[in-house]
Amino acid sequence: MPAPSVPEFLYGTAWKEERTQGLVELALRTGFRGIDTANQRRHYFEAAVGQGLAAAYREGVVTRDDLFLQTKYTYPPGQDHRLPYDAQADLSTQVAQSMASSLEHLGTDHVDSYVLHGPASLHDWTEYDAEVWSAMVRERDAGRTRLLGVSNVSLEQLEQMVGSGAEAPAFVQNRCFARDGWDREVRAFCAERHIVYQGFSLLTANRPVLADPLVADIAAREGASPAQVVFRFALAVSMLPITGTSSAAHMTQDLASRALSLSPDEVRAIEALAE
Numbered sequence: 001m002p003a004p005s006v007p008e009f010l011y012g013t014a015w016k017e018e019r020t021q022g023l024v025e026l027a028l029r030t031g032f033r034g035i036d037t038a039n040q041r042r043h044y045f046e047a048a049v050g051q052g053l054a055a056a057y058r059e060g061v062v063t064r065d066d067l068f069l070q071t072k073y074t075y076p077p078g079q080d081h082r083l084p085y086d087a088q089a090d091l092s093t094q095v096a097q098s099m100a101s102s103l104e105h106l107g108t109d110h111v112d113s114y115v116l117h118g119p120a121s122l123h124d125w126t127e128y129d130a131e132v133w134s135a136m137v138r139e140r141d142a143g144r145t146r147l148l149g150v151s152n153v154s155l156e157q158l159e160q161m162v163g164s165g166a167e168a169p170a171f172v173q174n175r176c177f178a179r180d181g182w183d184r185e186v187r188a189f190c191a192e193r194h195i196v197y198q199g200f201s202l203l204t205a206n207r208p209v210l211a212d213p214l215v216a217d218i219a220a221r222e223g224a225s226p227a228q229v230v231f232r233f234a235l236a237v238s239m240l241p242i243t244g245t246s247s248a249a250h251m252t253q254d255l256a257s258r259a260l261s262l263s264p265d266e267v268r269a270i271e272a273l274a275e
Helices: 017-030 046-058 091-106 127-141 155-163 184-192 213-222 226-236 248-259 264-271
Strands: 010-012 034-036 068-073 111-116 145-151 171-175 196-200 239-243
Touching (some): 017 046, 017 248
Parallel strands (some): 171 196, 196 239
16 A cells, blocks of 8 residues: 655644534645544544544545545553443454544544554553554554554653564654753654654643744744744654644644745754753
């Protein structure tokens, strides 16, 4: 199965609840072609994502082939009582059941990216992660996903994962803090291995950056918002940004940030802002 085209922006669907369907439709109408979700009812309403997709298909906004769909397998401790699999089943079975449920929710026979929502431990890549990853590879080999990823993962866990002989992920998705150099060490690990780094909470985790004079000056020069400058910076350092805005205006602005101009010196200065 050929690798899908990866868009420059992803629209994130966490914490939308009853607004999920409408916001997915709105994001697609605005121009987003990448949707990030998870089969974790605690924080996502994946079935409503699928309803938004179906409505967009019916109305001719997009086709399935236009889209990059990404979902996740989440361990039981990250779930509430609304589990998408048998909690008593072995982990490999849980992965297969979660994928089958996601495909039903999203009305498709495959997703473009299947992500481990976070390792089982906060500190190590464990035997549980190895079992889940192997099961995810089987889902990929069976054609139910095209690419694989890991989220909420540390540099040490990535090093342990790759050191174990496991196949490297195509994506790493992390909350991205400016105070940590925008996750510089993990981004460097990814760059060395041609792994795409997906950054989330770029705005909510970095509010002081939005108020920084450097960012404000660039925004004023470009006739843009500070948020747009942050997203343009993310793109400049080869990050795939995720935005979860529920504002139609902000959706348009987020996509428009691709047209802003940042010099290499400005990119370096923003990267060093909070250190």
